[in-house]
Amino acid sequence: MLTRFGWGAALAVVLTFLTIFFAWPVGAMLVRGITDDAGNLNLNTFGDVLTTGRTWAIVGHTLTMASLGTLGSVLFGIPAAYILYRTDFVGRNVLRSVTLIPFVLPTVVVGVAFRALLGTNGPLGFLGLDQTTWAVVAAMVFFNISLIARQVGGLWQMLDPRTVEAARSLGASRARAFCTITLPALTPAIGASAGLVFLYCSTAYSLVRTLGSPGVGTLETEVFRQTQAFLDLRTAAVFSALQVVFVLASVWLTQRLSHRTTTALRLQQPRRQKLSRADWLPLTITLFAVIVIILWPMVTLLERSLATDDGYGLDNYRLLLTSPGTGFAGGTTAAQALEHSVKIALDATVITLVAAILLSLVITRQVKHPGLARGQRLLDTFIMLPMGVSSVTIGFGFLVSLHAWNPSLSQSGMLVPLAQAVVALPLVVRSLIPVLAAVDPKQRQAAAVLGASPARVLATIDGPYILRAVGLAAGLSFSVSLGEFGATSFLASPEYQTLPIYIVRLLGRPGADNFGMALAAAVVLGIVASIALLLGERIRPRLRRFT
Template identity: 60%
Template sequence: MRRTLARRPDHDRPGHDHPGRAGQPAPQRRSRRSADGIGAWWLLAAVLPVAFLAVFFAWPVAAMLLRGIAPEGVFDLSAFAQVLGAERTWRILGQTLGMAAAATVCSVTVGLPAAFVLYRRRFPGRAVLRGVVTVPFVLPTVVVGVAFRALLSPGGPLGFTGLDQTTTAVVLAMVFFNVSVVVRQVGAMWAGLDPRQAEAARVLGASGWRAWRTVTLPQLAPAIVSAASLVFLFCSAAFGIVQTLGRPGHGTLETEVWAQTVVFFDLRAAAVFSVLQFAVVLAAVGVSGWAASRAGRALRLQDARVPPLSRADAAPVAVAAALGLLIVLPIATLVVRSFHSAEGWGLHNYRLLTTAGAGFTGGTTVAEALEHSVKIALDATWLTLLAGVPLALLLTRRFRSRTAVRAQRALDGAVMLPLGVSAVTVGFGFVVSLRAQWPELAASGALVPAAQAVVALPLVVRSLVPVLAAVDPRLREAAQTLGASPWRVLLTVDGPFVLRGVGLAAGFAFAVSLGEFGATTFLASPDYQTLPVVIVRLLGRPGADNYGMALAGAVVLAVLTAAVMIMCERLRPRGAGAEGAW
């Protein structure tokens, strides 16, 4: 057989042009060209998600900005000079950047030792502790804010500190919410680093600290920078946390956008603050993308040895224990205080969830708001998956055309933008664009799940991309060489991977939609409000019963969100790329 193949004529070999057929490539070359993705198939696959982003993100945001810079249809930048010339504007910008930077530094400082303990050391219960660290990130921001109010307010365990409704409380809540990004992203890379290089440095006389600083830290630097930029991005857009904690100090860019649109109805000033916030987002997204590309080229060893904990690890263990306390204490306080009322300990606050609260006449009860939230979140989930799955497929295809690669990178950056653009901007953009254009569509309630889908889309895509990136491109090429159509390649090669990752993606979409607050405040009708909106409304009204109902409602929302994420985590694909979901 080998001898026969060796004598095979050139014109019979795959990829060789047959005599008399100059310029006609062999079937194998045609399959490779189709694998390039420049054709009607991939253009069709891009239409739906690109149209979704254009209609439900680009248009509302642009409409919001145009209302500020061209209120009468005439371009006018006088509002920028007026707002940027005010000292208060720079104080708001400084506080936004300052709190985000402080929370980022604290998250990295606490997250690195925790990542070392949870990913580079072996001990009983490590998997459980990894799950505990993940819990805050999937909680709605309203729940996080209410938990810290319960912890720091008078009557709470740390009420004596006087930190309630201060910028320090906001920074602590941001660290609580985002530190798991550092732990998981840096820890996943740390677990795969080759330990022999640091061991060689130790043998040559370097101290443990010097070996870590000169060998391990440079290898982790891209992952650290990527995680830090993501944390900064999330902290600069933490509207729900800042709003529930009382907008301390000068507030943030997001809360100022909300105040200018809802309180003062000054769209031109709101547009200027939106531009400032958008610039912060673009910078953070750019740094994150650059660092993520460098992180993928770091030296890795998949089967790195994981030693058990020892006495030498006392310092990182102590920091990890402090982080565990920061995570457990607010949640535990929220749960415990939800069972306490003026009548003592019991279920009084939970019984009141069937009412609209003290001082309200009619309106949505907490139980009804929960039902509304679940229905809206389900609608938002399938909308997100409908746009997110094609996007993930497009972003994981290996194109050979430079034009296609540039378009792919641009699309990847565009998908990340809703993560940082203020949900308040998106919500009000819906009001001045989609609601103004189709009021009957707004009256039907369809805009609320659409806005929530926009907010959830980046996380869904980020959870699917590592799974689809694990597909060996040679499998697709082999299927095409054997004559499989694009539909059959998609179903038989990519389909199983999509099904494995769609569980976690659906969980992210449902959890984010269930707790979305910023955009929903503009779009939810008074008779069809969601649970986060009702919780914030209860916090803003005086009365012990209203406060107790807010605590009980936050517990219900947190339990539902955590239960969904636990079920979806069980469906998460194990192996390479699993930690890269976020």
């Protein structure tokens, strides 16, 4: 009875957290768009928004950028999947490590890097792409090449090569064998990963804001515009609802593609072949993607942050300690903004870890009753919903729901770590579940038979596994929270700004000092986020003795 009460209490805690800080804000946001001030059903705002040409221009621009970002990621990602996962050569591990750079960098840092690369004084400034749609698309490709490569490459390296070899021996060309045999086998992985990329590209709010919100903007930037510039929460709610519809459609399509089974494929243990001269084309495409799309913007960001009128120096970094930026309201320096970001990220990390550990324990616990097993699967699906909902929607939902309940909350900054915890929670849970699922239930049963209490079983059997994973989980949560911009942009107090918001505001103000400080601040933010994630990774090997 005590055990059931304990697990029930844990489940109640996490469900209460998700209900108050996710389901309620998102639901309140959707309701705001279809009701009037008295709470009565009123669809006039929906009708006004949906019959405006600007609305469909924004929708078209959002979908166009997401589609182009997805297409570019697939075109570069498939050759990279082959080179990095199917072939073997000197330097392959280094090349694979470079493709992991996007996973550790906040989106604001990447946006500033592309501004440095494509700006007037940047190496590619002559192309005139700064603050254009193509700049946003390039940044989207930067983030998602490695996602395509990892998901497609993971399947590709396990395909049985004998079918292709048989086709080649019968006279099929290399291209024909790929198109008729390999490509159909990879289609489920390509489709599923492309669906995820489209989802990420359609919710790339911080990239769009950092790169100047080109064109008519996106659904997310319009939500921010209606909220902050016009104080029209009902119209903003309608645009948020449209964004949720497109995101859910993308999630549904991704799940359908993911459910296409590959069990009929002939799979084997991972196998790689020596790089040959015939692989020059995918190798060239992969090197271009790694050098030009991934490395060049980051190197340029560092170089431009050190550039001064008199050569190279640390002037921009010194300004971060003393100057709030020309015309920057509030007087906050970058050092103070970083301090605020770190404190908020620490709070968010603690909240995330508590909720994620409880959720992971509940989901991975072995149950016999079919109803309980079904409940575990539903819970696992429910906690993934924040990943499929834009952080802008979450932040705006906080503003609509919790502000109506207590107006002082939305101006105090207290909601920021809670919103960041909601954003980071699905990723952290996904990092914990595989580790806890590896616990042999027989170990728990044996400990219980020997007289261990449920608390002692949890501490001695599950505890070491949790310790193995908690470092990475903490580093991941801290890194995500540190760079979070979408929800934070709605909730951060003017007196308690975070570094990503500080950087974006600097980019929106004229002056060489402001731009130089934005570059330097982006470097600092990227370094701190990377160190946090790497330190989390380093914790894991030290705890293997518990297993």
